[in-house]
Amino acid sequence: MASDKNLRFDALVLGGGIAGLEAALNLAEQNFTVAVVEKDASIGGKMIRLSKVFPTLDCSSCITTPKMAAAAHHPKITILTYCELQTLTRQNGDLVAGIIQKPRYVSEEKCIGCRQCEYECPVLVPDAEQGGFAARKAAYIPFSNAIPQTALIDPGNCILCGRCAKICPTQAIEYFEQPEEFTLTAGTAVIATGVEMIPVEDKVQYGQGQIPNVITALQMERLLAPHGPYNRVLRPYDGKEPDNIAFIQCAGSRDQSLGLAYCSRVCCMYAVKEAMLLSGALPLADITIYYMDIRAFGKGYEQFFQTAQAMGVNFVKAKVAYLDPGQDGMVKVRFESQEATGGVQVAEHDLVVLSLGLVPGWDPEGRCVLSTAGDKFIKTVKPKTSPTLTDLEGVFVAGAAAGPKDIVDSIVEAGAAAMEASHYLAASKQ
Ligand SMILES: Cc1cc2nc3c(=O)[nH]c(=O)nc-3n(C[C@H](O)[C@H](O)[C@H](O)COP(=O)(O)OP(=O)(O)OC[C@H]3O[C@@H](n4cnc5c(N)ncnc54)[C@H](O)[C@@H]3O)c2cc1C
Numbered sequence: 137m138a139s140d141k142n143l144r145f146d147a148l149v150l151g152g153g154i155a156g157l158e159a160a161l162n163l164a165e166q167n168f169t170v171a172v173v174e175k176d177a178s179i180g181g182k183m184i185r186l187s188k189v190f191p192t193l194d195c196s197s198c199i200t201t202p203k204m205a206a207a208a209h210h211p212k213i214t215i216l217t218y219c220e221l222q223t224l225t226r227q228n229g230d231l232v233a234g235i236i237q238k239p240r241y242v243s244e245e246k247c248i249g250c251r252q253c254e255y256e257c258p259v260l261v262p263d264a265e266q267g268g269f270a271a272r273k274a275a276y277i278p279f280s281n282a283i284p285q286t287a288l289i290d291p292g293n294c295i296l297c298g299r300c301a302k303i304c305p306t307q308a309i310e311y312f313e314q315p316e317e318f319t320l321t322a323g324t325a326v327i328a329t330g331v332e333m334i335p336v337e338d339k340v341q342y343g344q345g346q347i348p349n350v351i352t353a354l355q356m357e358r359l360l361a362p363h364g365p366y367n368r369v370l371r372p373y374d375g376k377e378p379d380n381i382a383f384i385q386c387a388g389s390r391d392q393s394l395g396l397a398y399c400s401r402v403c404c405m406y407a408v409k410e411a412m413l414l415s416g417a418l419p420l421a422d423i424t425i426y427y428m429d430i431r432a433f434g435k436g437y438e439q440f441f442q443t444a445q446a447m448g449v450n451f452v453k454a455k456v457a458y459l460d461p462g463q464d465g466m467v468k469v470r471f472e473s474q475e476a477t478g479g480v481q482v483a484e485h486d487l488v489v490l491s492l493g494l495v496p497g498w499d500p501e502g503r504c505v506l507s508t509a510g511d512k513f514i515k516t517v518k519p520k521t522s523p524t525l526t527d528l529e530g531v532f533v534a535g536a537a538a539g540p541k542d543i544v545d546s547i548v549e550a551g552a553a554a555m556e557a558s559h560y561l562a563a564s565k566q
Pocket residue numbers: 150151152153154155156173174175176179180181182183186188189190191219220221328329330331332333353354357402406409497498534535536537541542543544546
């Protein structure tokens with residue numbers, strides 16, 4: 137439904153991950169009004185879904201939640217969740233964004249986040265926020281520290297039983313809510329749309345998600361998280377505690393057959409981190425990382441890798457070719473070793489974690505005239521001297537939207553993008 141709502145801000149930040157939030161806070165602190173447009177039902181991006189972060193092993197949600205709250209409570213920042221950008225154009229010196237507010241079927245104004253609808257809902261479905269290992273209701277708040285604490289109803293699974301509407305103390309349930317289109321005008325924009333993992337279904341050689349006990353690194357983050365699905369690490373296939381776990385590096389990255397010729401940069405370090413956390417959680421387990429090269433590029437990262445070796449994590453220099461299902465939920469890993477022993481070998485593990493390649497979180501094609509580079513990430517026109525500058529005037533890029541990167545680099549780049557954006561606003565007001 138088109139509405140005549142036309143919001144006006146100094147800056148639009150597209151994406152409410154750590155880079156978007158950092159850019160928004162930097163701009164707001166300079167007294168600019170900022171709209172953060174996020175496609176998910178909560179801000180927080182990947183970081184709020186992680187267990188701990190390399191190389192400090194700080195609790196990820198303990199660092200991210202205060203940032204999310206600071207942005208949500210800042211008087212100069214407006215957070216628009218569950219919104220999709222349709223178009224971004226330049227008109228009379230302004231950036232004009234066409235946005236669709238997806239229906240939550242729960243009024244944002246009326247919902248008080250009491251979760252009565254969630255407790256009352258009789259429908260259970262796999263919870264993607266917990267890697268699919270736990271269940272959520274059809275009426276739900278995405279996760280415990282989601283911002284905003286507003287419920288939504290998943291129309292694909294709702295059985296329209298009416299129980300949520302009956303129990304809701306503020307009459308917030310709106311079964312017939314429609315998508316709303318509106319316009320947002322801004323002087324400048326920061327694109328912070330981040331990354332996604334390549335779908336596991338794309339990896340034919342690794343069973344396309346069909347082999348039991350083969351999970352993604354993001355699912356392992358959930359198994360390791362303090363508020364994860366089981367509160368301990370268990371195999372999804374049979375609930376058994378794993379004692380021989382493998383990580384497969386470059387599962388998709390540096391893989392021409394999938395069109396991902398590049399290195400996804402963070403996978404070596406997050407696999408090392410997850411292996412270290414697993415050694416703590418399961419001290420008797422054998423942990424092997426199959427890798428082509430270890431790229432420990434950041435400050436303190438090489439020491440972090442060496443600590444994992446000292447803790448007994450087994451590093452095998454090899455390229456894994458195939459995964460096959462074995463007996464009793466075991467996974468057969470066929471690899472070509474580059475160690476002295478060499479040759480093609482097969483090992484069995486009871487849990488395998490895929491360090492999948494990272495691809496752009498958003499494709500501007502057809503929505504705005506922002507160019508992408510050969511790797512499909514947002515193109516930066518002065519990568520050495522102004523790494524946040526795009527080829528659309530007044531639009532800057534921050535964080536993993538310009539290419540896979542770790543949290544530190546994403547935050548630094550978000551600060552740089554905010555500074556460029558504030559200079560641009562100041563210059564255009566003169
Ligand atoms: C398994 C795993 C473990 C990791 N562990 C670590 C670690 O320990 N330490 C570390 O430094 N780094 C780690 N990283 C990397 C870290 O996740 C990234 O550095 C960080 O998330 C980048 O932040 P970002 O805000 O740029 O992108 P993201 O976190 O991807 O956030 C992007 C946001 O934009 C939103 N968005 C996307 N498209 C649109 C759109 N069209 N409209 C509106 N919103 C949109 C998304 O929903 C998301 O909220 C890990 C990554 C993975 C995959």
